[in-house]
Amino acid sequence: MKGAVKRIGLEIAGWTLLVAGIAALILPxxxxxxMAGGIVLLSQQYEWAERRVEPIKREALKGAANSVxxxxxxIASSTMIALIAAAGVLWFVxxxxxxxxxxxxxxxxxxGKATSISQFGSAALAVGLLVWSxxxxxxxxxxxxxxxxxxxxxxxxxxxxxx
Numbered sequence: 001m002k003g004a005v006k007r008i009g010l011e012i013a014g015w016t017l018l019v020a021g022i023a024a025l026i027l028p029x030x031x032x033x034x035m036a037g038g039i040v041l042l043s044q045q046y047e048w049a050e051r052r053v054e055p056i057k058r059e060a061l062k063g064a065a066n067s068v069x070x071x072x073x074x075i076a077s078s079t080m081i082a083l084i085a086a087a088g089v090l091w092f093v094x095x096x097x098x099x100x101x102x103x104x105x106x107x108x109x110x111x112g113k114a115t116s117i118s119q120f121g122s123a124a125l126a127v128g129l130l131v132w133s134x135x136x137x138x139x140x141x142x143x144x145x146x147x148x149x150x151x152x153x154x155x156x157x158x159x160x161x162x163x
Contacts, residue, residue, distance in 0.1 A: 010042075011042070015038065015042070017034050017041065018035055020034050021034030030122050033125065036056050039052050058147070062148070065137040067133055068133045068134045068138040069144075074134065084126065088119030088120040089116075092120075094112065094113075
């Protein structure tokens with residue numbers, strides 16, 4: 001019974017994250033990250049999801065390593081995080097519709113406080129990931145080489161088997 005409850009809970013959480021991640025591709029939020037989390041959870045139940053975990057992990061680690069490779073990239077990432085947080089503040093404060101706004105008032109800052117919370121969460125998550133990436137990869141060519149070697153091995157295996 002306990003195993004069935006766990007399986008159902010993981011499945012519900014996995015599908016919820018996957019669907020919410022797809023929605024967050026259009027709406028504010030960390031869509032790709034949520035989708036990856038959903039697939040990781042679903043990989044415990046489904047073979048199709050398990051086959052996708054390693055390529056997702058590999059690409060995420062490559063992206064993390066590349067994002068902190070140079071100072072201009074770190075600055076660009078930090079600037080984007082600050083802009084996301086600033087947008088969260090704007091949505092949270094919810095100023096009146098300005099006179100220059102060219103469309104209907106209902107399109108001014110849609111989503112309200114919920115959008116603000118999503119943006120704050122995204123910014124906090126991005127800060128955490130940037131710090132983690134910096135500590136793991138910046139100035140650490142061995143860690144970057146290991147990620148690149150794993151990616152090349154996976155690519156070679158895929159080309160060999162025709163996956």
